[in-house]
Amino acid sequence: MALKLRKNKAETLPPLCAVGECMVLLGGAWTPNVIWYLSGGARRFGELKSDMPLISAKMLSARLKDMEEKGVVTRTVMPTSPPSVEYALTELGAELVPALKAIVSVGQRLKVRRAEAA
Amino acid sequence: MALKLRKNKAETLPPLCAVGECMVLLGGAWTPNVIWYLSGGARRFGELKSDMPLISAKMLSARLKDMEEKGVVTRTVMPTSPPSVEYALTELGAELVPALKAIVSVGQRLKVRRAEAA
DNA sequence: AAATCTAATTACTTTATGTTACTAAAGAAT
DNA sequence: ATTCTTTAGTAACATAAAGTAATTAGATTT
Incomplete structure (x- = not known):
């Protein structure tokens, strides 16, 4: 067998790829946006x-339910009439915010870059 | 019309939500992982x-094509036989790495946290 | 000549996302 | 008393994205 000049494992990278761990919580359509808007404090449905005019009620509802199951948000029914429901980030949810901030800051640079290119 | 005690716009948050700008490039199944593995240098198909034993050839192929179209990676066919194809991050692609690092570091903390909970 | 290797593609299935219309319950308006 | 409005959804349906398995094609290797 000939010597392989090229490494066949990405050994120079961190030992385990933890991207998946985080993407499970951050993935799914609209999830980052929901976290973003909740990072400013609790908000109602x-x-x-x-905040997200393009999301449908169905998707928002589905996403919030997912996120609640994953322990990212809490859901509190307020005793008003008609009843309103307040969502907030859990501690776990709050841990995702720094990653999201990094994403946003890259996003902003991309925006600027595109504006300059035009 | 009664006074609204609750703000109806998330005014305390940064003016524009740039999450989408970045998620277009980072979204899609396996995309973060591909960027991650390319962040260590060019790699072949x-x-x-x-590196990602669970991805199918079809998905990897599709994702790389997407990413090439979006200007995130370059594709270079090497004149070997059988021909091999090398992929590398573009400058734009490299800009996504810091955000990804933030995601990975949250992921690692989540992993540790789960390990402790068990 | 048959099997192997690399980088795919094609046909098909399953899951995720999106659209539109509708519901329930309470209070306010007519 | 009946209709209208608001809030937080759900049901039925349509489309898009992702996953599986088998196949392709050219150049070695056996």
């Missing part, structure tokens, strides 16, 4: 809906 | 495939 309808408020989140108007 | 088969190498990426074995």
